Amino acid sequence: MSRFRVAVHIVPRKGILDPQGKAVSDALHSLGFDGVSDTRIGRHIVLHIAAPDAKAADAQVREMCGRLLANPVTEDFEIATVESA
Amino acid sequence: MKFGIVTFPGSNCDYDSYHAVADSLGLPAVYLWHKSTDLQGVDVVVLPGGFSYGDYLRAGAIARFSPIMQEVAAHARAGGPVLGICNGFQIACEAGLLxxxxxxxxxxxxxxxxxxxRVENADTMFTSRCEVGDVLRIPIAHGDGRFTADADTLDRLEGEGRVVFRYVNEHGVPDANANPNGSMRDIAGIISEEGNVLGLMPHPERAMEDLIGSADGRRIFESLLARVSA
Structure with a gap:
């Protein structure tokens, strides 16, 4: 078994109202960042796990997202990085 | 009829629920500790309001894995009534009961x-003492109450009469100002496919006596009493 550091991004699914994201978009517009068309605010989770290899670590974290870390009704997730730790 | 009120770490409406059942209605009630796996033979399970597990990750996300919830899920699968109020509604959704x-x-x-x-369906075990169109005045207290589902799920809920309560204005009509949280289709409460699990954001257990502003919450408990005792 090796140790891995896995980072996951979880964001509100497209089409679902994200009032925090909208408030931040509006604030960015008032600062002059007119190019911002959408802001989604989610969470970033960093896990340290033991797995045989990076692929297995990735698969484990996907299962964690499906069962707990993300809500399948309202959120999308992506594995940002899988690094040896 | 015996009520079981689940206490999670962070529940804060368990005492209100107990008061509603034991003092206002004079019925037997017990607290069910989250680490327990014994429902103590209760007929109705109440998942009360509060901030179980500090609302960490998402409201209700952690509570769903507590030992008592495995028993509550089995009770629900066997047709037993479950009343999820506020955080209890969030937990029921996270647990897949709703x-x-x-x-x-x-x-x-x-x-x-x-x-x-407004009562949208009076043919449920939670609303049998109401008429369709009745408007109940019930307190709310929440930060995460915006009911959200995909369009197919919403259509199915509406088509199957599973939208039980909708937020309305003083004329009994839904409008954007009467919807306190932006819930899709002004949904305040829904029931499960089998009709034995009700989740709602408003707190009927805090509306049991006119003295504190409204006794309309009694209608939900009395409906349950009439149906479950029958």
Missing amino acids: PGALLRNANLQFVSDTVRI
Whole structure:
């Protein structure tokens, strides 16, 4: 078994109202960042796990997202990085 | 009929629920500790309001894995009544006992108020003492009450009469100002496919006596009493 550091991004699914994201978009517009068309605010989770290899670590974290870390009704997730730790 | 009120770490409406059942209605009630696996032979399980597990990760997300919830899920699968109030509604959704999810209020504020909800289906074990169109005045207190589901799920809920309560204005009509949290289709409460699990954001257990502003919450408990005892 090796140790891995896995980072996951979880964001509100497209089409679902994200009032925090909208408030931040509006604030960015008032600062002059007119190019911002959408802001989604989610969470970033960093896990340290033991797995045989990076692929297995990735698969484990996907299962964690499906069962707990993300809500399948309202959120999308992506594995940002899988690094040896 | 015996009520079991689940206490999770962070529950804060378990005492209100106990008061509603034991003192207002004079019925037997017990607290069910989250680490227990014994429902103590209760007929109705109440998942009370509060901030179970500090609302960590998402409201209700952790509570769903507590030992007592495995028993509550089995009770629900066997047709036993479950009343999920506020955080209890969030837990029931996370546990898959009800469809959809409850997200941050659209106005990003914690809303503490008394709202009007209209009975949309009186043919449920939770509303048999109501008529369709009755408007109940019930308190709310939540930050994550925006009911959200995909369009197919919403259509199915509506088509199957599973939208039980909708937020309405003083004329008994839904409007954007009467909807306190931005819930899709003004949904305040829904029931499961089998009709034995009700989730709602308003707090009927805090509306049991006219002295404190409204006794309309009694209608839900009395409906349950009539149906479950029958």
